[in-house]
Amino acid sequence: MINSFLIPKPPLFSFQECLWFLDRGYGDCLFRVKNRQVLKAILVEGSPVVFAVHEYENNLKVNVLEGNCSKNGEAFIWQYLTEWFDLGKDLSPFYNLLNQDLRVAYMVENFNGLRLMGIEDLFEALCWSIIGQQINLNFAYKLKRKLVEAYGTKVFYEDEIFYLFPEPAVISRISIPDLKAMQFSESKATYILEVARAFVENRLSKEILTALPGFEIRQKALIAIKGVGVWTANYVLMKTLRDASSIPFGDVGLLKALVSHQIINERKEVEKISAFFSNYKGWESYLVFYLWRSLSTPVFQAK
DNA sequence: AACCAGGCTGCGC
DNA sequence: GCGCAGCATGGT
Numbered sequence: 001m002i003n004s005f006l007i008p009k010p011p012l013f014s015f016q017e018c019l020w021f022l023d024r025g026y027g028d029c030l031f032r033v034k035n036r037q038v039l040k041a042i043l044v045e046g047s048p049v050v051f052a053v054h055e056y057e058n059n060l061k062v063n064v065l066e067g068n069c070s071k072n073g074e075a076f077i078w079q080y081l082t083e084w085f086d087l088g089k090d091l092s093p094f095y096n097l098l099n100q101d102l103r104v105a106y107m108v109e110n111f112n113g114l115r116l117m118g119i120e121d122l123f124e125a126l127c128w129s130i131i132g133q134q135i136n137l138n139f140a141y142k143l144k145r146k147l148v149e150a151y152g153t154k155v156f157y158e159d160e161i162f163y164l165f166p167e168p169a170v171i172s173r174i175s176i177p178d179l180k181a182m183q184f185s186e187s188k189a190t191y192i193l194e195v196a197r198a199f200v201e202n203r204l205s206k207e208i209l210t211a212l213p214g215f216e217i218r219q220k221a222l223i224a225i226k227g228v229g230v231w232t233a234n235y236v237l238m239k240t241l242r243d244a245s246s247i248p249f250g251d252v253g254l255l256k257a258l259v260s261h262q263i264i265n266e267r268k269e270v271e272k273i274s275a276f277f278s279n280y281k282g283w284e285s286y287l288v289f290y291l292w293r294s295l296s297t298p299v300f301q302a303k
Numbered sequence: 304a305a306c307c308a309g310g311c312t313g314c315g316c
Numbered sequence: 317g318c319g320c321a322g323c324a325t326g327g328t
Contacts, residue, residue: 129309129310130310130311132308132309132310133308133309133310133311134307134308134309134310134311134323134324134325135308135309135310135324135325135326135327136308136309136326136327136328137308137309138308138326138327139308139325139326139327140308140309142326143325183325183326184324184325185323185324185325186323186324187311187312187323187324188324191311226311226312227310227311227312228311229310229311229312230310230311231310231311232310232311235309248309250309250310251309251310252308252309252310253308253309254309256309292309295309
């Protein structure tokens with residue numbers, strides 16, 4: 001059984017910047033940040049494992065806190081963390097691009113080593129982005145917490161409870177009134193049940209979506225689901241499939257950041273936005289993520 | 304108390 | 317194809 005192992009840190013990687021993002025004050029119910037570590041429960045070879053990650057010299061050190069972890073399990077967690085923290089990416093081309101534009105060049109220093117934090121589970125990502133539609137993030141995190149605490153699998157470690165995001169089969173059996181009782185709007189409830197059904201009936205999965213050729217076809221497949229529009233589809237493609245060119249168009253946070261960086265003057269200036277992003281081919285999603293990050297720095301909070 | 308929030312659907316043109 | 321109202325619900 002594996003108790004701990006090391007993952008070497010790549011260049012231009014800041015664990016603290018990533019932790020800062022994870023812990024930016026919304027109280028996500030699917031992991032915990034404390035003492036410069038992140039603690040999370042995931043399914044490893046079919047059974048729940050709680051692990052903690054912290055920096056150790058030039059590595060990330062993973063401690064398995066709860067559950068059994070074989071050598072294969074270690075490889076699985078390694079892969080999971082590599083994807084979650086996007087450890088395989090070389091950020092230097094992105095930083096070269098940022099440095100060419102004085103409006104955003106400061107990010108290279110201020111957010112140095114920040115990785116685009118993913119959502120590895122496609123079902124979770126879809127539910128989360130539907131929950132987040134048109135409501136403020138505080139409320140969105142509250143809704144997610146209610147759903148997860150009511151229907152997610154609990155994993156106990158010491159005196160704490162860790163949650164796994166509920167399986168599609170579990171969510172597909174929730175009634176609309178039950179979701180409404182948790183303050184889901186009727187449409188959000190309908191959309192989430194439909195997504196759950198698509199997974200249960202094997203019409204949709206990360207494998208199926210990944211196997212589709214090209215960004216636009218994947219986007220179309222997602223938008224075919226009722227309740228999924230361009231914003232949701234692109235958000236999911238960015239966070240789960242890591243499509244580098246994905247931009248969640250229309251996102252209010254993105255628009256706010258573009259205005260505060262004086263890249264656009266008004267939110268409707270669509271051509272200006274695509275002109276701006278055309279300088280960042282292959283790094284659009286990273287640019288979006290860094291612009292979102294900027295919203296948490298006092299200077300750029302003004303609208 | 305109006306206006307906004309990490310949008311989407313359905314309708315009319 | 318494009319624009320716009322209507323939608324629910326909580327936060328400021």
